[in-house]
Each structure stands twice: as structure tokens, then as C-alpha cells.
Amino acid sequence: MYQRILLAVDGSEHSLRAAQEAIKIASLSTNCVIEVVLVAEFSKAKDEVLHSQGKEELEISRRKRISPVEKKLQAKDLSYEVKILHGVPGPTIVDYANKGTFDIVIIGSRGLNTLQEMVLGSVSHKVAKRVNCPVMIVK
Amino acid sequence: MIEKIKRDWFSNIRGDILAGIVVALALIPEAIAFSIIAGVDPMVGLYASFCIAVIISFTGGRPGMISAATGAMALLMVPLVKEYGLNYLLAATILTGVIQILFGVFKIAKFMKFIPNAVMIGFVNALAILIFMAQVPHFLGISNMTYVFVAVTLVIVYVVPRFIKSIPAPLIAIILLTSVALYTNIDLRTVGDLGSISSSLPVFLIPDVPFTLETLAIIFPYSLSLAIVGLLESLLTSSIVDDMTGTESNKNKEARGQGIANTITGFFGGMAGCAMIGQSVINVKSGGRGRLSTLVAGLFLMFLIIVLGNLVVQIPMPVLAGIMIMVSIGTFDWSSFSYIVKAPKSDATVMLATVIIVVMTNDLSKGVIAGVILSAIFFVAKISKIQVTKQLKGDNILFQVKGQLFFASVESFVNAFDLDRKDENIIIDFSNAHVWDESAVGAVDKVILKFRERNNTVTIQGLNASSKKMIDKLAMHHI
The missing domain is CATH 3.30.750.24 (STAS domain)
Incomplete structure (x- = not known):
């Protein structure tokens, strides 16, 4: 079954639903590891640095975006790791997924920024197109 | 040691060279525009950008960060250039470097944590407003064609990046619109009307100022402001690059490196500069991570000027103004509006006070100092409730x-x-x-x-x- 799951999140409603599906798949096998990945976007780096007093606050504010997902995973007693990547979300997730050994990538169909998706296309679409392993897009 | 040199310089050769070239292309319009803001020949900004980028690639504390002539520094120089001329600016640049070296040696960077983020947000907003205001004379009430060129430039710089990612959009706007202007003989003001460009390398010179206490008294206040603002923007930029690359950097070494770069730049006819947020972000996004990217950016910039110097003077001013409007929009912190509502009243007040004082005095350093003092007072008031x-x-x-x-x-x-x-x-x-x-x-x-x-x-x-x-x-x- 699926042993190593990459769960890409951004703190949105959709990524919570993706987490729900990841939990379903993970509970099918006994020693499954979920890697929860959040991409700190390049285009927001300036804003985020400006609006936090120091590195620690920045780190905490990012962890806060993951914490609802973490709570869900903890509630089911699943083992997981959290990883914060830096870059442009689509290509960064693709790169990370293809470099690691994942059995499946799970991602929400939409993120936080609807306007950007209209112009640039959605992250989930890019991930589905370019990741080598199976991809589950959660609506 | 050799390991570190290898990692800083040669761990990402291909990415660094490509990113450096992209940055050089993006630097040209800014270096020219910032020279015009300061009231000096475009060569002063171009020489500065070349010298600072090349020197900081060796002396800086943050690999992958781009330093050159900047708007924040140019805005501070305006009165000095107007009243005393270029040579005093060069002398002030050298002194700025010396002050920054001292800041680095005495480890002033650690005092950065006393500057609250409300002040930094105010700083970037004020900077954006000042850069925008400096463009107004270049497009307001000149001719209808001027408005058209500004508008077309803005459309190009915001729409083209959706389709072409490899070449910086401002450069596309410049090439396209300069060709159009030349071909159709439209009467527009050009860079050449405001200064001259020479296709030569910078040479060592000692600024032609009397070496007296009087000179020192004239340049010292400017140098001190330049040193503070330069370090502030450089350390902010290095935090941003730290975050984007997920690595650490040496802030005191960066302060010292900025100082060395400015000192030498002054002797080579360049104006004081510092790290650039926008260009550093472009560099990292384009794949630049090491010192090599900054070096390539500086060298390639100089190469372009020597090859294309004669064409640069033909660039229409409205195109440059359009690009600077884009720069100011990119510099402004647009989440400030929600910040004013959501942040504690005292923080919002500090941010607004910083902006207002800068815009009123045209001096970024005054706004920052006032902002820091105000937030210190608020802090004491808050904590003294018993x-x-x-x-x-x-x-x-x-x-x-x-x-x-x-x-x-x-x-x-x-x-x-x-x-x-x-x-x-x-x-x-x-x-x-x-x-x-x-x-x-x-x-x-x-x-x-x-x-x-x-x-x-x-x-x-x-x-x-x-x-x-x-x-x-x-x-x-x-x-």
C-alpha cells in the first residue's frame, strides 16, 4: 500500500480536506509516514519578513498555518513529519516530490489565492502534471 | 576555509551566472533612474552599481544578495548634490563607507533588533512614496505622448512577465519603446537630456573638495544618514534573502562589507548604495544563491554599458518613469492597510508617524529615528502600568x-x-x-x-x- 505520503498544505480549507483524505489512506496500512509540506512563497517573503519581529516569530506564524492539519493527524495517532520549503509553490512541490521517494502526493484542489490561480493556473494542476508518482487532488 | 569559499562561490555556478545576467539587465534602468533622482549623471549610478556589486560579492556577509545604487540612498543625496555638487557627494560616499565599516567593527548590527517592524514597514512605505513622487515631474503635464508611453510601459511590465519569464520585463519595455520612439520620431525627453553616458571604465580619483573641517561639517550629516539608511535596507534585505534561501548570514560582516564597498566606490566616481530588496528577490528567484551571482551582475552591467552606452541615452524618460512607478508599487507594503486596522494602535501609530515624517522631511533616516523613539516611548508607557x-x-x-x-x-x-x-x-x-x-x-x-x-x-x-x-x-x- 501507500507507505510514504506527501501532503502539501497551505493553511486553507482545501488543504484541511486533503489532510482528511491523507488520514484515510494512511490508516489503511500500519507503518505509513506522512510528510506535511508547506511552501513559504518567494513572492511573500518580503511581506512576511517585514511583518514579523525576527526569525522566531516568522517560524511560529508558519507553523500555525500547519497546526490544524497537525491536530487532525495527532488525533488519529499517525506518524508525520513537517517540512517548510521555500520557493514558488508549484515547481517547489514538484521538485521535492520527485527527489524524494513518495508513493503518493495529496493536495487540495485550490489554495488561498483565487485571483492568482485565474492568472497563473493552479498549483494542484501543475503538481498533477509534473509529479512522477500518483497524485490525489482533493476537492 | 577553502570549503567555505567553494560553497559561497562555486556551488551553484550555472544558476549564479544566469541569475547574475538577469539582475544586470534589471539593474540598468534602476541605476539610471536613481542617478536622475539624485541629480547626477547616469554614469555615477552605473559606476556605483558596478563597483558596489563587484566589491560586495567579495566583502559582503550575505551571499546571493544584490547591492548597487539604490533609491533610498539617492533620495538622501538630493540636497547635497543640489547645493554642493558631485565632488561633495563622492566625498560623502567615502565617509559613509568609513562610518559603516565602524558600525561593522563595533557590531552595530545587533542593535537592529531594537528597530520594531512597525518602523521598518513605515520605512518601505515612505521609500515607495518618495520614489513615486520623484517620478511625477517626469510625466505630469509634459505632453500627451508622455502619458501614453508611461501607460504602455506599465502595461508591458505587468503583463509580459506572465508569458516571458527569462528576460526582465522592464528591459523589454525599454528596448521596445526606445525603438518605437526612435523610429517614429516622437518628441519625448530622453535620458540624454538629463545627463551623459560614457562608454568607459571608472577610474580612480580623489574627490575635488577642500580637505577642511568645513567640508567635513557639510558632508558628515549626509554621510551619517546614508550610513544608517544603507545599513537598515541592507540588513532588512539580508533577512529576506536569509528567509528565501533558508540559510543564515553574518550581519556584522555585511555592515563592514557595505562600508568597504561604499568607500572604494566613492574613489571611483560612484554614489553611495546599499542592498536592494527587489533585485535580491529577482536574483534568488532566478536561481542565484552564491557570491558569483552578485559578481556576474556587476561585471555584466559594466559590459552592457560599454557596449550599449550610446543607446542608453536614447531611452525616453517616460519609459524610465513607468519602470520606477512599478518599482515603487513593488516596494510599498500593501498589507499595511490591513495592518493599520489589525495591529495594536501604538504600532499603527508608529508606522504612520514614520511615513509622515519621512514624506515631510524627505529624509528616511529622520523618519526611522523618530519611529524608534516613538515606539520606545510607547513601550515604556505600556510596561509602566502597575x-x-x-x-x-x-x-x-x-x-x-x-x-x-x-x-x-x-x-x-x-x-x-x-x-x-x-x-x-x-x-x-x-x-x-x-x-x-x-x-x-x-x-x-x-x-x-x-x-x-x-x-x-x-x-x-x-x-x-x-x-x-x-x-x-x-x-x-x-x-
């Missing part, structure tokens, strides 16, 4: 003190007690308080002695270790 609650406990009266007891809170501390009590057992509890300084001990003394004068017995309890030490050392009441 609470004393009274409780009856059997025959005793218990006063519970909560808060920080120091020079700013002693008055409200003393006033919180009703000192006209008589013949009672009084206990003052300090479990939730901290005694910080001599005036705090004095206040505790005063309260106890006043109570005792009226024949009360007073005991104090719950002092934490360091507060107790303070009291034991300085207080009078137990003698």
Missing part, C-alpha cells in the same frame, strides 16, 4: 502589586496606596512584580516609611530573587 489591589485578610491588610516597578512606574505605584492608614498590620506582596532600579527601591522605601510614621507594622513578601537583591542592597527601611 496595579495595586487591596484585600482584607483577618486583621491584616494585604496589598498585591502587579507589574514592573521602575522609574516610569514609581509614581503610579506610590499613588496607589492610601497612606493615611493608622495602627494597622500591612502586608505588601510582590509575587507578581519585579523591582528593576534604584528609583523603584526608593518608592518601596517611601511607602513603607510613610506607613510606619503612622504607627502601622509593615511586612513585604514574595519578592523574587533579583528584586530581593536590589532591595537588600539599596533599601533604607530595614536599617
Whole structure:
């Protein structure tokens, strides 16, 4: 079954639903590891640095975006790791997924920024197109 | 050591060279525009960008960060150039470098943490507003064609990146619109109308100023402002690059490196500069990570100027103004509007005060200093709130003190007690308080002695270790 799951999140409603599906798949096998990945976007780096007093606050504010997902995973007693990547979300997730050994990538169909998706296309679409392993897009 | 050099310089050769070229292309319009803002020949900004980028690639503390002539620095120079001319600017640039080296040596970078983010947000917003205002004379009320060119430039710089990612959009706008202007003979002001470009390498020169105290008195205030603002923007930029790359950098080395770069640049006819947020972000996004990217950016910039110098003077001013409007929009922190609503009132006030003072004085350093002082006052006011609650406990009266007891809170501390009590057992509890300084001990003394004068017995309890030490050392009441 699926042993190593990459769960890409951004703190949105959709990524919570993706987490729900990841939990379903993970509970099918006994020693499954979920890697929860959040991409700190390049285009927001300036804003985020400006609006936090120091590195620690920045780190905490990012962890806060993951914490609802973490709570869900903890509630089911699943083992997981959290990883914060830096870059442009689509290509960064693709790169990370293809470099690691994942059995499946799970991602929400939409993120936080609807306007950007209209112009640039959605992250989930890019991930589905370019990741080598199976991809589950959660609506 | 060799490991470090290898990692800083040669761990990402392909990415660094490509990103460096992209940055060089993006730097040209900015270096020219910032020279025009400062009121000097475009060559001064171009030489500065070349020298600073090349030197900082060796001396800086943050690999992958781009430094060159910047808007923040150019805006500070305007009055100096207007009144005293280029040579005084070069002298001021050298002195700026010396001051920054001293800042680096004395490890001033650690004081950056005393600058609250409200001030930094105010800083970038004020910078954006000033850059925008500096463009207004270049497009307002000149001709209809000027407006058209500004508008077309803006459309190009915002739409083209959706389709072409490899070439910086501002450069596409410049090439396209300069060709159009030349081909159709439209009458527009050009860069050449505001200064000259020479296709030559910078040469070593000593600024032609009298070496007197009077000169020093003229340039020192400018140099100090330049040094502060340059370091502020450089350290902010290095934090942003740190975050984007997920690596650490040496802030004191960066301060020293900025100083060395500015000192040498002054001797080569360039104006003072610092790290650039926008260009550094472009560099990292384009794949630049090491020192090589900054070096390539500087070298390729100079190469382009030598090859294309004659074409640069043909660039229409409205195109440059359009690009600068884009730069100011990119510099502005647009989440400030929600920040004003959501952040604590004191932070929002500090941010707005910083912006207003900068815009009124045209001096970024004044706004920053005022912002820091204002936020320090707010902080003291906030932390000096002290609470004393009274409780009856059997025959005793218990006063519970909560808060920080120091020079700013002693008055409200003393006033919180009703000192006209008589013949009672009084206990003052300090479990939730901290005694910080001599005036705090004095206040505790005063309260106890006043109570005792009226024949009360007073005991104090719950002092934490360091507060107790303070009291034991300085207080009078137990003698």
C-alpha cells in the first residue's frame, strides 16, 4: 500500500480536506509516514519578513498555518513529519516530490489565492502534471 | 576555509551566472533612474552599481544578495548634490563607507533588533512614496505622448512577465519603446537630456573638495544618514534573502562589507548604495544563491554599458518613469492597510508617524529615528502600568502589586496606596512584580516609611530573587 505520503498544505480549507483524505489512506496500512509540506512563497517573503519581529516569530506564524492539519493527524495517532520549503509553490512541490521517494502526493484542489490561480493556473494542476508518482487532488 | 569559499562561490555556478545576467539587465534602468533622482549623471549610478556589486560579492556577509545604487540612498543625496555638487557627494560616499565599516567593527548590527517592524514597514512605505513622487515631474503635464508611453510601459511590465519569464520585463519595455520612439520620431525627453553616458571604465580619483573641517561639517550629516539608511535596507534585505534561501548570514560582516564597498566606490566616481530588496528577490528567484551571482551582475552591467552606452541615452524618460512607478508599487507594503486596522494602535501609530515624517522631511533616516523613539516611548508607557489591589485578610491588610516597578512606574505605584492608614498590620506582596532600579527601591522605601510614621507594622513578601537583591542592597527601611 501507500507507505510514504506527501501532503502539501497551505493553511486553507482545501488543504484541511486533503489532510482528511491523507488520514484515510494512511490508516489503511500500519507503518505509513506522512510528510506535511508547506511552501513559504518567494513572492511573500518580503511581506512576511517585514511583518514579523525576527526569525522566531516568522517560524511560529508558519507553523500555525500547519497546526490544524497537525491536530487532525495527532488525533488519529499517525506518524508525520513537517517540512517548510521555500520557493514558488508549484515547481517547489514538484521538485521535492520527485527527489524524494513518495508513493503518493495529496493536495487540495485550490489554495488561498483565487485571483492568482485565474492568472497563473493552479498549483494542484501543475503538481498533477509534473509529479512522477500518483497524485490525489482533493476537492 | 577553502570549503567555505567553494560553497559561497562555486556551488551553484550555472544558476549564479544566469541569475547574475538577469539582475544586470534589471539593474540598468534602476541605476539610471536613481542617478536622475539624485541629480547626477547616469554614469555615477552605473559606476556605483558596478563597483558596489563587484566589491560586495567579495566583502559582503550575505551571499546571493544584490547591492548597487539604490533609491533610498539617492533620495538622501538630493540636497547635497543640489547645493554642493558631485565632488561633495563622492566625498560623502567615502565617509559613509568609513562610518559603516565602524558600525561593522563595533557590531552595530545587533542593535537592529531594537528597530520594531512597525518602523521598518513605515520605512518601505515612505521609500515607495518618495520614489513615486520623484517620478511625477517626469510625466505630469509634459505632453500627451508622455502619458501614453508611461501607460504602455506599465502595461508591458505587468503583463509580459506572465508569458516571458527569462528576460526582465522592464528591459523589454525599454528596448521596445526606445525603438518605437526612435523610429517614429516622437518628441519625448530622453535620458540624454538629463545627463551623459560614457562608454568607459571608472577610474580612480580623489574627490575635488577642500580637505577642511568645513567640508567635513557639510558632508558628515549626509554621510551619517546614508550610513544608517544603507545599513537598515541592507540588513532588512539580508533577512529576506536569509528567509528565501533558508540559510543564515553574518550581519556584522555585511555592515563592514557595505562600508568597504561604499568607500572604494566613492574613489571611483560612484554614489553611495546599499542592498536592494527587489533585485535580491529577482536574483534568488532566478536561481542565484552564491557570491558569483552578485559578481556576474556587476561585471555584466559594466559590459552592457560599454557596449550599449550610446543607446542608453536614447531611452525616453517616460519609459524610465513607468519602470520606477512599478518599482515603487513593488516596494510599498500593501498589507499595511490591513495592518493599520489589525495591529495594536501604538504600532499603527508608529508606522504612520514614520511615513509622515519621512514624506515631510524627505529624509528616511529622520523618519526611522523618530519611529524608534516613538515606539520606545510607547513601550515604556505600556510596561509602566502597575496595579495595586487591596484585600482584607483577618486583621491584616494585604496589598498585591502587579507589574514592573521602575522609574516610569514609581509614581503610579506610590499613588496607589492610601497612606493615611493608622495602627494597622500591612502586608505588601510582590509575587507578581519585579523591582528593576534604584528609583523603584526608593518608592518601596517611601511607602513603607510613610506607613510606619503612622504607627502601622509593615511586612513585604514574595519578592523574587533579583528584586530581593536590589532591595537588600539599596533599601533604607530595614536599617
